Amino acid sequence: MSLCLVTLLLFINHEDIQMNNANWAMRAQSVLPAGGFGNFDHSVFIKKGSGSRVWDEQDNEYIDYLIGSGPMLLGHGNEEVIDVVQEQISKGMTFFANNTAGIELAEQIVDAVACAEQVRFVTSGGEADMYALRLARAYTNRNKIMKFEGGYHGMSAEAQMSLAPSIQANFPNAVPDSAGIPASVQDDMVIAPYNDKETVKALLDEYGTEIAAIIVEPLQRIIPALPGFLSFLREECTQRGIVLIFDEIVTGFRLAYGGAQEAYGVVPDLCTLGKIIGGGFPLAAIAGKQSIMAHFDASVVGRDKFLMQLGTLSGNPVAAKAGLKTMEILKRPGNYDTLKAHGVRLQKLFTKHLTHHGHPHQVVGEPELFDVLFTSNPVIDYRSANQANQDKSKRFNHTLRTHGILKSPSKVYPCLALTEADFEWTEQAVEKAAAELNK
Numbered sequence: 404m405s406l407c408l409v410t411l412l413l414f415i416n417h418e419d420i421q422m423n424n425a426n427w428a429m430r431a432q433s434v435l436p437a438g439g440f441g442n443f444d445h446s447v448f449i450k451k452g453s454g455s456r457v458w459d460e461q462d463n464e465y466i467d468y469l470i471g472s473g474p475m476l477l478g479h480g481n482e483e484v485i486d487v488v489q490e491q492i493s494k495g496m497t498f499f500a501n502n503t504a505g506i507e508l509a510e511q512i513v514d515a516v517a518c519a520e521q522v523r524f525v526t527s528g529g530e531a532d533m534y535a536l537r538l539a540r541a542y543t544n545r546n547k548i549m550k551f552e553g554g555y556h557g558m559s560a561e562a563q564m565s566l567a568p569s570i571q572a573n574f575p576n577a578v579p580d581s582a583g584i585p586a587s588v589q590d591d592m593v594i595a596p597y598n599d600k601e602t603v604k605a606l607l608d609e610y611g612t613e614i615a616a617i618i619v620e621p622l623q624r625i626i627p628a629l630p631g632f633l634s635f636l637r638e639e640c641t642q643r644g645i646v647l648i649f650d651e652i653v654t655g656f657r658l659a660y661g662g663a664q665e666a667y668g669v670v671p672d673l674c675t676l677g678k679i680i681g682g683g684f685p686l687a688a689i690a691g692k693q694s695i696m697a698h699f700d701a702s703v704v705g706r707d708k709f710l711m712q713l714g715t716l717s718g719n720p721v722a723a724k725a726g727l728k729t730m731e732i733l734k735r736p737g738n739y740d741t742l743k744a745h746g747v748r749l750q751k752l753f754t755k756h757l758t759h760h761g762h763p764h765q766v767v768g769e770p771e772l773f774d775v776l777f778t779s780n781p782v783i784d785y786r787s788a789n790q791a792n793q794d795k796s797k798r799f800n801h802t803l804r805t806h807g808i809l810k811s812p813s814k815v816y817p818c819l820a821l822t823e824a825d826f827e828w829t830e831q832a833v834e835k836a837a838a839e840l841n842k
């Protein structure tokens with residue numbers, strides 16, 4: 404075949420792929436509001452993943468630092484996970500009735516997570532958070548919830564309060580981030596600044612006897628708690644009879660096998676888990692003290708204190724098998740050291756090239772989950788994070804994408820499948836993106 408013909412065929416093929424993508428975008432636009440599933444860039448269509456890499460419909464290859472928004476800590480297509488999933492699928496996909504895989508998964512969670520005496524399965528992290536708040540209300544017989552500005556806990560009415568407010572309300576006033584939420588929900592929210600013990604203490608002095616729960620991401624988005632902040636919350640909750648909930652949907656089985664509560668040495672009353680425990684399938688959980696979890700059991704607490712909770716796919720056996728195998732692999736010696744080392748290596752290479760090209764920035768977070776913020780000021784809460792140069796972040800992320808790095812707009816999720824070749828690729832991409840930011 405002549406070179407011209409090959410070039411022509413490649414060109415036609417490339418045109419086809421472009422058309423195909425545009426076609427999918429049009430189809431998505433007509434049947435999906437805003438043309439997508441959620442808030443990730445709707446122009447990206449991922450067709451497959453393997454290990455640390457994913458490919459889009461145009462056959463572009465990326466190092467995947469999005470990893471499904473967190474669950475794929477082992478990387479895509481882990482063969483051991485696929486084997487158990489296939490075995491389970493051939494036996495049945497869902498039963499609604501109890502199944503042994505779900506019970507074993509609950510046992511593993513109880514073994515791993517310090518606060519977990521019992522576990523209730525649901526299908527998504529947001530659902531787990533919603534029930535955790537309701538559980539705290541059932542247990543304490545109080546209504547108010549303390550939540551931190553900028554903290555993300557899914558999509559319930561409470562969680563949508565002051566998640567990403569565009570106005571700076573005075574604490575503890577809640578700003579709804581979604582339409583369709585009754586004003587009455589605002590009255591039950593006490594919004595506090597993350598990492599600010601003094602303000603939290605003052606708010607607790609005022610509202611403490613009405614507060615059912617403090618819900619907190621122990622690593623808020625990517626912002627670490629300042630030393631002593633989580634243990635301060637622990638002490639205040641214990642003294643005031645408030646339920647302390649750690650939202651460990653992201654940090655669970657990531658920051659350590661026992662999650663943030665192991666990594667930071669502070670044990671909440673309840674935690675929520677998701678992402679990794681489903682091994683890439685829809686599964687999440689509320690876990691915690693038996694005395695609180697008892698509200699899911701009418702025979703223990705009585706009808707009027709009973710919290711009705713069920714869901715068609717709760718404890719789904721395929722998800723439970725995938726989660727169990729994922730956890731078994733994670734527990735093998737060295738994996739958490741490797742994950743940390745990968746994260747540190749990535750953090751260093753971002754710092755090296757951004758510094759070299761003269762961009763004031765900070766790597767914020769933990770090695771296992773972080774991002775780069777373009778600011779030199781300390782980042783300790785939602786407002787200080789917001790002062791970073793967002794436009795520069797957008798341009799940086801966009802340029803990284805053009806150089807084959809897929810990441811969330813606000814996070815880098817390292818995974819265990821990263822290879823030497825991935826680090827080299829990433830380093831080159833970061834170097835180029837840092838240089839191009841100056842243009």
Ligand SMILES: Cc1ncc(COP(=O)(O)O)c(C=O)c1O
Nearest residue numbers: 527528529555556557652653677
């Ligand atoms: C801290 C935190 N909580 C809750 C959720 C909601 O989980 P899901 O998307 O499974 O509903 C997320 C999702 O990213 C999260 O990061």
